[in-house]
Amino acid sequence: MSGRTRTVIAIDGPAASGKSSTAQWVAERLAFRHVDSGSLYRAATAARVRQGADVEEWTEDSVLDAARSVTLTPVDGGFEPLIDGSSAELEMRGERVTSRVSLVARMPAVRDWVNSLVRKAAEESDVVVDGRDIGTVVFPDAGLKVVLDAAPGERARRRLAERLHRTPTDDEIAEETGKIVLRDEMDAAQSVRAPDAVVIDTTHMKQSDQIARIVELVREHLGRSSAGKDALSPGAYHK
Ligand code: CDP
Ligand code: CDP
Numbered sequence: 001m002s003g004r005t006r007t008v009i010a011i012d013g014p015a016a017s018g019k020s021s022t023a024q025w026v027a028e029r030l031a032f033r034h035v036d037s038g039s040l041y042r043a044a045t046a047a048r049v050r051q052g053a054d055v056e057e058w059t060e061d062s063v064l065d066a067a068r069s070v071t072l073t074p075v076d077g078g079f080e081p082l083i084d085g086s087s088a089e090l091e092m093r094g095e096r097v098t099s100r101v102s103l104v105a106r107m108p109a110v111r112d113w114v115n116s117l118v119r120k121a122a123e124e125s126d127v128v129v130d131g132r133d134i135g136t137v138v139f140p141d142a143g144l145k146v147v148l149d150a151a152p153g154e155r156a157r158r159r160l161a162e163r164l165h166r167t168p169t170d171d172e173i174a175e176e177t178g179k180i181v182l183r184d185e186m187d188a189a190q191s192v193r194a195p196d197a198v199v200i201d202t203t204h205m206k207q208s209d210q211i212a213r214i215v216e217l218v219r220e221h222l223g224r225s226s227a228g229k230d231a232l233s234p235g236a237y238h239k
Helices: 019-030 037-050 060-067 089-093 101-105 108-124 134-138 152-164 170-190 207-222
Strands: 008-012 033-036 070-075 078-083 127-131 144-149 198-201
Touching (some): 008 207, 019 037, 019 127, 019 207, 037 078, 037 108, 037 127, 060 108, 070 108, 101 108, 101 170, 108 127, 134 144
Parallel strands (some): 008 144
16 A cells, blocks of 8 residues: 555445446546445345345344355456355346345444445545445545436336346336336435535436546546546546
8 A cells, every 4th residue: 555545436326327337437447446335235135145044034143144255355447245255246136135135235234344345445446436325424525426316217227228138128117117216215214415426317328428427527526636647547438
């Protein structure tokens, strides 16, 4: 560690608003590292699912105990939670985890566990961190705070297009919208928006435009600081 102050860019927003993929691209453009805080809630949930107990038996202690098998490991461009030393991406993104993760995320001790891992990751590099409460609870002094939002139906369409690799039907979008709205409700308590965040409604935006907008905002906010100078040189965006 050089001892200089690390830069944190916070990107918060609801499910499928584009946080993680956008954060990943912004991080790449700026040569920062990406930290996906939601992936840690998902990893803790997946680790508890592996133990096989009914969800009614999930206590804060039992989830924390299961989370001992999770490590946040540096990978190219960011960090990945491993469970028992192995990648568990499919498991973490599956329906069993998605339907239980909001319950786990309401457990204060689990939030403390996630927040300490995320803050530790940010000690070692400049980071773009995405989640629900990054600009308020985790990094209230973040150099730039962004909230990404989009209409529920559009978020449902994006999630399905990503999962199915095709254009979803109207019926599929309607069903997924119901799930997204339900998760918005279940996540309301832990979704705390910073009043000083720049809100970007991406409903009618191309992803490349929202990435460019955030990179521009980072340059406006941090461009003159010597800490950010090298990291803020133009990078290639090639999606
Ligand atoms: O990608 P998606 O928005 O579907 O979810 P995620 O970012 O992977 O987060 C999964 C879950 O973790 C959310 O539904 C929240 O319950 C929780 N979460 C949270 O409470 N606080 C955060 N900073 C990030 C995620
Ligand atoms: O992390 P979060 O759940 O908020 O969303 P994501 O997984 O990063 O994004 C969901 C999908 O929406 C990804 O396939 C993105 O490429 C896509 N998308 C977007 O993020 N922004 C747009 N303007 C259009 C599509």
